[in-house]
Amino acid sequence: MTTGSEREPEKLPGGATGITALGLARSFGSVSAVKNIDFHAAPGEVTALIGPNGSGKTTLLLMLASLLRPDAGTIRIHGIDPIKDPRAARARLGWMPDTLGVWEALTSREILVTMGALYGLNKATARIRAGELLEIVNLTELADTPARVLSRGQSQRLSLARALINDPEVLLLDEPASGLDPGARVQLRTLLRQLATSGKTVVISSHVLVELDEMADSAVFLTKGRSVRSQRLDEAGTQGRNYTVTSLDLPALRRALEAGNVDAVYVSNFENVGGDAKVKVAGETQAAALLASLVAAGVPVTAFAPSSGLLEETYLSLEDEMP
Numbered sequence: 162m163t164t165g166s167e168r169e170p171e172k173l174p175g176g177a178t179g180i181t182a183l184g185l186a187r188s189f190g191s192v193s194a195v196k197n198i199d200f201h202a203a204p205g206e207v208t209a210l211i212g213p214n215g216s217g218k219t220t221l222l223l224m225l226a227s228l229l230r231p232d233a234g235t236i237r238i239h240g241i242d243p244i245k246d247p248r249a250a251r252a253r254l255g256w257m258p259d260t261l262g263v264w265e266a267l268t269s270r271e272i273l274v275t276m277g278a279l280y281g282l283n284k285a286t287a288r289i290r291a292g293e294l295l296e297i298v299n300l301t302e303l304a305d306t307p308a309r310v311l312s313r314g315q316s317q318r319l320s321l322a323r324a325l326i327n328d329p330e331v332l333l334l335d336e337p338a339s340g341l342d343p344g345a346r347v348q349l350r351t352l353l354r355q356l357a358t359s360g361k362t363v364v365i366s367s368h369v370l371v372e373l374d375e376m377a378d379s380a381v382f383l384t385k386g387r388s389v390r391s392q393r394l395d396e397a398g399t400q401g402r403n404y405t406v407t408s409l410d411l412p413a414l415r416r417a418l419e420a421g422n423v424d425a426v427y428v429s430n431f432e433n434v435g436g437d438a439k440v441k442v443a444g445e446t447q448a449a450a451l452l453a454s455l456v457a458a459g460v461p462v463t464a465f466a467p468s469s470g471l472l473e474e475t476y477l478s479l480e481d482e483m484p
């Protein structure tokens with residue numbers, strides 16, 4: 162049984178560092194946006210926040226960013242309670258909303274310098290920092306044009322620069338890749354990994370699960386305002402997964418799978434597949450054994466790979482579990 166003191170965020174393992182939230186709830190009138198969320202994001206890691214539309218991701222991020230008050234529950238940002246001390250929490254936070262509201266008449270550089278001043282930087286330091294960040298997000302060429310002319314992707318990059326102006330320890334990003342072209346997405350991924358490696362706590366919500374597979378260290382899944390699972394990406398090797406096996410000789414593949422030499426469940430309907438079959442195995446060791454046994458049986462295998470990304474697999478399995 163859990164006692165009251167064990168539910169205090171700072172008493173949990175790692176609870177005084179990074180972000181810890183327990184039992185969060187928040188309603189808007191009769192809409193219960195967040196019903197019961199426990200959340201932890203460790204420093205030095207990228208933590209993904211995953212859930213279908215309306216599952217409460219933005220509401221949770223707004224509460225973590227001290228911009229929305231929870232009806233119930235506790236939050237600690239590096240040990241600070243943002244409800245009691247929002248100023249101290251905000252000094253450590255960088256927040257990138259899903260849509261950036263800009264001061265339309267100002268240029269990107271002026272916006273960043275103004276934000277820097279609001280965080281207490283002197284003008285010279287704010288200008289230097291603004292210049293560095295514009296370089297990092299590839300906006301130097303547009304630094305001195307009014308922000309209102311920026312495209313969606315360019316606004317997203319300005320929004321990211323704005324979130325970084327105070328060199329925050331904790332970075333909260335709501336759909337940061339939305340509107341970015343493929344090159345900018347790769348740059349974003351690299352930058353977020355660098356920030357995490359330097360010790361920052363990075364939380365990112367996104368629907369693009371393949372991207373999160375490559376970027377995140379752990380993930381928290383939300384459904385209907387509740388946290389329903391957390392997962393570490395380095396557990397991939399031990400998680401049951403579907404693999405797609407493609408062969409030049411389907412009857413031979415079928416015979417080998419049905420011989421059942423390896424502990425694998427054959428899940429696809431053979432009649433309905435073209436050149437491949439879907440097989441569920443308990444982990445990477447079993448996948449390797451299955452591939453070896455197919456090759457040993459003389460099956461001409463041309464491709465053997467997980468059927469989907471790890472996070473997508475978990476996401477879809479949660480959907481299956483839902484009533």
Ligand SMILES: Nc1ncnc2c1ncn2[C@@H]1O[C@H](COP(=O)(O)OP(=O)(O)OP(=O)(O)O)[C@@H](O)[C@H]1O
Pocket residue numbers: 189192193194195212213214215216217218219220221
């Ligand atoms: N200010 C508000 N007033 C009323 N209802 C709200 C408000 N903000 C959010 N909601 C409702 O709360 C629920 C959760 O919304 P939220 O924006 O947190 O979801 P989300 O997971 O971020 O969704 P998406 O993936 O579509 O961005 C939704 O049903 C939404 O309609």
